[in-house]
Amino acid sequence: MFPKPLEKSSRTWQISYQLLLPFALILWLLPLLAVANFSIKPEADFVNGNYWGLPSSFEAFSNYGRVFFDSNMPRYLLNSLFITIPTVIGAVALSCMAGFALGIYKFKSNLPIFFIFIAGNFVPFQILMVPVRDLTISMNLYDTKTGLVLFHIAFQTGFCTLFMRNFIRALPFPLIEAARVEGISEWRIFLYVVLPLMKPALAALAVLIFTFIWNDYFWAVVLTQGPDAQPVTAGITEFNSQFRAAYHLMSAGSIVAALPPVVMFFLMQKHFIAGLTLGAVK
Amino acid sequence: MHSILKTSLAALVAAGVVASSAAADGHALAGELNIISDMSNPAPRAVMEGMAADFGALHPGLEVNLTIVDREAWKTQIRNALGANPPDVVNWYAANRMRPYVDAGLFADISDLWAEPAFEALASTKGAMTLDGAQWGVPYTYYQWGVYYRKDIFEQYGLEEPSNWAEELANCQVLLDNGVKCYTIGTKFLWTAGGWFDYINSRTNGYDFHVALARGEVEWTDDRVRETFANWRQLIDMGAFIDDHQNFSWQEALPFMVNGEAASYLMGNFAVAAMRDGGLDDTKLDFYQFPVINPDVDFAEDAPTDTFHIPSGAQNMDAAKEFLRFVTSADVQTQINGGDALGQLPVNANSSIDDDKFLAQGFDMLSNNAGGGIMQFFDRDFDAEMASVGMEGLQEFMVFPDNLDDILERLEETRARIYQ
Numbered sequence: 001m002f003p004k005p006l007e008k009s010s011r012t013w014q015i016s017y018q019l020l021l022p023f024a025l026i027l028w029l030l031p032l033l034a035v036a037n038f039s040i041k042p043e044a045d046f047v048n049g050n051y052w053g054l055p056s057s058f059e060a061f062s063n064y065g066r067v068f069f070d071s072n073m074p075r076y077l078l079n080s081l082f083i084t085i086p087t088v089i090g091a092v093a094l095s096c097m098a099g100f101a102l103g104i105y106k107f108k109s110n111l112p113i114f115f116i117f118i119a120g121n122f123v124p125f126q127i128l129m130v131p132v133r134d135l136t137i138s139m140n141l142y143d144t145k146t147g148l149v150l151f152h153i154a155f156q157t158g159f160c161t162l163f164m165r166n167f168i169r170a171l172p173f174p175l176i177e178a179a180r181v182e183g184i185s186e187w188r189i190f191l192y193v194v195l196p197l198m199k200p201a202l203a204a205l206a207v208l209i210f211t212f213i214w215n216d217y218f219w220a221v222v223l224t225q226g227p228d229a230q231p232v233t234a235g236i237t238e239f240n241s242q243f244r245a246a247y248h249l250m251s252a253g254s255i256v257a258a259l260p261p262v263v264m265f266f267l268m269q270k271h272f273i274a275g276l277t278l279g280a281v282k
Numbered sequence: 283m284h285s286i287l288k289t290s291l292a293a294l295v296a297a298g299v300v301a302s303s304a305a306a307d308g309h310a311l312a313g314e315l316n317i318i319s320d321m322s323n324p325a326p327r328a329v330m331e332g333m334a335a336d337f338g339a340l341h342p343g344l345e346v347n348l349t350i351v352d353r354e355a356w357k358t359q360i361r362n363a364l365g366a367n368p369p370d371v372v373n374w375y376a377a378n379r380m381r382p383y384v385d386a387g388l389f390a391d392i393s394d395l396w397a398e399p400a401f402e403a404l405a406s407t408k409g410a411m412t413l414d415g416a417q418w419g420v421p422y423t424y425y426q427w428g429v430y431y432r433k434d435i436f437e438q439y440g441l442e443e444p445s446n447w448a449e450e451l452a453n454c455q456v457l458l459d460n461g462v463k464c465y466t467i468g469t470k471f472l473w474t475a476g477g478w479f480d481y482i483n484s485r486t487n488g489y490d491f492h493v494a495l496a497r498g499e500v501e502w503t504d505d506r507v508r509e510t511f512a513n514w515r516q517l518i519d520m521g522a523f524i525d526d527h528q529n530f531s532w533q534e535a536l537p538f539m540v541n542g543e544a545a546s547y548l549m550g551n552f553a554v555a556a557m558r559d560g561g562l563d564d565t566k567l568d569f570y571q572f573p574v575i576n577p578d579v580d581f582a583e584d585a586p587t588d589t590f591h592i593p594s595g596a597q598n599m600d601a602a603k604e605f606l607r608f609v610t611s612a613d614v615q616t617q618i619n620g621g622d623a624l625g626q627l628p629v630n631a632n633s634s635i636d637d638d639k640f641l642a643q644g645f646d647m648l649s650n651n652a653g654g655g656i657m658q659f660f661d662r663d664f665d666a667e668m669a670s671v672g673m674e675g676l677q678e679f680m681v682f683p684d685n686l687d688d689i690l691e692r693l694e695e696t697r698a699r700i701y702q
Binding site: 043044046047048049050071072225226238240241242243244245 | 322323324325326350351352353355533534536537538540541550552555556557559560561
């Protein structure tokens with residue numbers, strides 16, 4: 001299941017591994033490094049064709065300053081928060097309850113309902129573009145944060161329910177039976193018995209959904225426009241004027257936009273990996 | 283900016299320039315004025331919001347509702363917007379781009395506005411706003427195209443601004459002999475090649491022929507079109523353009539000029555800001571009008587024009603027309619095209635422009651030296667599908683000029699299919 005520990009392999013392999021690792025790492029990070037480099041360059045470097053060299057002058061302060069103080073970027077970042085956090089709360093709350101019902105109760109349509117949740121994950125979301133856009137327009141939710149949040153919750157709940165149902169299935173069932181014997185209502189069993197046991201799953205899922213939604217670009221472009229509702233991923237293009245692409249500002253904006261998920265990842269690394277493997281390995 | 287605009291407007295009203303329009307209406311404007319604008323980039327957005335607010339302040343009885351739609355999205359949304367529950371004023375583009383909506387009866391005929399004396403100041407674009415003998419909209423901004431060149435390189439090799447094709451070719455030969463390319467261009471996104479075709483074709487065969495070709499009335503395999511390509515090929519065969527230009531966007535082609543590997547760039551005025559950022563100040567950068575090829579035809583210039591139109595289903599026609607008078611008035615055009623706003627050229631000949639060498643030359647050129655007519659650029663003058671097939675052909679021609687026969691056959695097939 002796990003790769004063989006490095007210490008057990010031959011000395012030559014260990015050395016070549018250690019030599020190759022930095023190369024692979026740099027190759028892997030090259031696009032990101034380029035964006036980071038672009039973000040501290042003056043605009044003149046792009047007109048002069050100095051794409052890959054060192055910045056001709058160090059403009060980090062002015063570039064990032066403009067991103068934060070001279071653009072709608074803070075607004076877009078706030079929008080992203082206002083879209084991502086309600087979505088995480090909504091999707092996780094709904095899927096906990098759905099997962100509890102599907103994982104604990106035995107009823108006839110249990111499996112079919114569960115399969116419907118799973119099947120939703122197999123729908124390529126791009127084909128929903130036109131109907132969803134029309135729906136949000138006719139519900140007067142087009143170009144609002146609410147519209148985006150509702151759609152994200154609806155679409156993420158399928159995956160979350162699969163995740164939660166399997167997690168709850170794996171909990172020891174006798175715990176619930178014991179609670180029932182004590183005469184505790186089902187609602188309280190969910191709140192006081194099952195929910196505390198689901199903490200690792202909750203954390204893992206929340207981190208996962210946070211990054212999914214924060215990084216969403218497609219729906220942000222389809223369902224919103226302008227600084228009133230658009231999240232940061234779509235708002236970065238605001239740095240482009242009608243004729244020119246402002247590479248330096250877009251790069252700085254991208255770095256800023258990418259930071260929250262990265263910070264989230266480092267703070268919650270344990271949960272993130274748990275989220276990806278939970279249920280995959282018993 | 284707003285306060286300046288308001289002050290100038292107050293002056294305008296006091297001067298009685300609007301008096302004629304006020305008299306025409308005879309009553310204060312009331313009700314709602316619904317505007318849908320595609321000025322979605324930050325600076326144009328601020329301009330549009332400012333204009334709507336100022337117009338509302340001028341007409342307290344009128345409720346001005348402004349909706350701003352993403353500029354790209356608007357290109358597909360306009361048909362819907364004009365069809366069902368149309369607003370009173372919309373943004374669009376001049377010339378052939380109006381054709382689908384004029385043919386479908388979705389734009390209102392505003393020839394009566396153009397007949398007013400105040401509109402004589404907009405004469406330079408009247409042709410571009412005219413289809414089927416009537417006018418369908420008003421311009422609010424445009425910008426010139428032309429050859430931007432490195433003055434210092436020209437001086438170094440003792441070159442003058444060329445005024446005809448022979449001088450142009452001679453200049454180019456001198457530059458090439460000294461290891462400098464004559465022109466930088468980036469054709470990755472195709473449209474830049476369209477500018478070259480517009481100029482060489484209109485200088486070879488004249489504005490009327492160019493427009494006829496754009497309307498699909500002339501075959502691409504016509505000998506006159508071949509003559510255009512033969513002139514263009516002279517430059518290509520000399521090696522006048524930078525190598526591998528199909529790999530660059532227009533911005534990525536700038537370094538060749540900034541670093542002195544190429545001497546000039548046929549481009550729109552928006553390129554000036556980028557070149558200045560790259561360190562080319564006014565001592566190194568200059569502008570000339572594309573030279574004469576055929577002395578029998580008058581100058582026609584590319585000056586893509588952005589416009590306002592009234593949908594034929596507009597509810598508040600009086601207010602809409604008053605708004606069009608407002609946006610075309612000299613003072614408003616001066617304000618919205620200023621360096622702190624759109625930074626382009628006002629169409630109204632009575633407007634003043636910012637103190638900028640290139641804007642001044644462009645304004646003078648378009649107002650006084652474009653007797654042939656104003657072209658709207660290849661992808662606006664030609665039918666959209668024809669333009670996209672056409673620009674692919676132009677790029678291919680620039681890279682493989684020997685394929686010309688194939689390319690023209692292909693364009694002719696497309697033309698026959700689209701315009702039949």
